Amino acid sequence: MRYRVRHITTYTYGAPVSLCYNMAHLLPRDTHNQRCLNQRVQINPPPVYRNEGEDYFGNQTFYFSIQEAHKKLVIDVLSDFEIFPIDLTMWQQNNTTTCGQLRANLKMPMTPQMRMAKEFLMDSSQIRRSEELKAYAQSTFSDDKPLIKAALEFTHKIFTEFKFDPSTTTVATPLEQVLKQRSGVCQDFAHLAIGCLRSVGIPARYISGYLETLPPPGQEKLVGADASHAWFSIFVPELGWVEFDPTNDVMPNDQHIVTAWGRDYADVTPLQGVIFEGGGSQQLAVSVDVKRLL
Template identity: 70%
Template sequence: MRYRVRHLTEYLYVAPVTLCYNMTHLLPRDTPKQRCLSRNIKVSPTPIYHSAGEDYFGNETYYFSIQEAHKKLAIEVESIFDIDEQDLPNQLSLQVPTCGELRQMLAYADTPELRMVKEYLLDSTHIHRSAKLAAYAADTFADEVSVLQAALDFTHKIFQEFTFDATATSISTPAEQVLEERRGVCQDFAHFAISCIRSVGLPARYISGYLETLPPPGQEKLVGADASHAWFAIFVPELGWVEFDPTNDLMPNGQHIITAWGRDYADVSPLQGVIFDGGDSQKLNVSVDVQRL
């Protein structure tokens, strides 16, 4: 399937910003099932300096600085890519290790791949392991259960027990609070799943990107109605990183478009940087369109 994604980000300031330095994670990366055919980024006002690059995790980055006064910053990214649907892993037909076997492999980590994966066992900016989170996930990720089956069951558990609520949390809401309130958005559910999985000694990483949304039957799709999305992946030997979407209770295949991945949201935030002046408040507008071609 071929898609065009248009992502528009606008910051409106109450007073002029005199200088800014920024880095974006808005240029989608290539993966074994996703090929970016073209990508274009436009920044207004025009940057005095800009540079494309790649971060530690292999994500596409774009640095820019603006040295003219401005009360509005606009960043528009348009990308076109092909996404292949693939046969999803089947835990019944594959020799997938159990959770106990994977924990044992990681304890010895006798290959470069396993040693690199251990990075995703640790705490990070938004991920903090705890006994409470481990207790919530312990039965699902029991030693005798296959890693794939456990991840599928845990994805379904979050979907069944948690409620999508865009007003309940913020980016800094800790996983234990999400557990107590059982509410949040895709970002919270991804962070929560990763926090629980790492708390039981298994590696998980955060994935950001887009999800194609379709209107109800008989209705036209609204411009700008799509949004950024977040999900997680767990490492399975021989298969690599296998993705799961607890917000929608499924394994991504075909309609999920990956922008970047890392330990958590802090590694892949769409825009981060420093501004000088700009007043004491700002307004953010984001519009996303995912279109099948």
């Protein structure tokens, strides 16, 4: 399956900004089943400096600096890529690693992959382990339960017990509040799942990207109506990192497009930076289009 993603980010400032430095996570990365074909980044006003690279997690990044006064900043990213479907049924049926076996292996990791996975057991800037989160997940991840089966059950648990409601949370809402109010958005559900998993000794990481959405039958898809998406993955020794989407109660396959992954949202913020001499109030507008090419 081939896709084209266009992501336009527009900042409008109340007062002219004289200088800005920025780093963006907006370029989809290559994965075991995703390959980037080509990409284009247009920035207005044109930057005096720009450079692409990789961060600690291997995500594609680009840096840029604008040194002329501007009241509007537009970052227009166009990416084409190909996704190859995975036989998820085979994974579910053939993998018998239990939660208890994984926890035991993590105590004495014998492979580089296992040692690297332990990093995703620790607290991060937006996710803290807690007894409350542990209590919510503990029965699902019992020692004798197969790991993928438990993760599927937990994904379904969040999907059925939580309501998607953008008005109830912000990027700073604590996980305990999300758990209490049983509502939020995809970022909250991914963070909640990761916090619970780490609290019961299962390595989990945050994934940002896009999801192909389709309009109702008989209706045309609106331009710019798509949005960024978030989900999580867990480490399974024989398979590597396996993904789960609690917002939609699925294992991502060929309709989920990975941009970046890290410990939590703070590691993969789409755009971050600093501005000088101006800014004042600012307005952010984001337009995302995910188009299937083949």
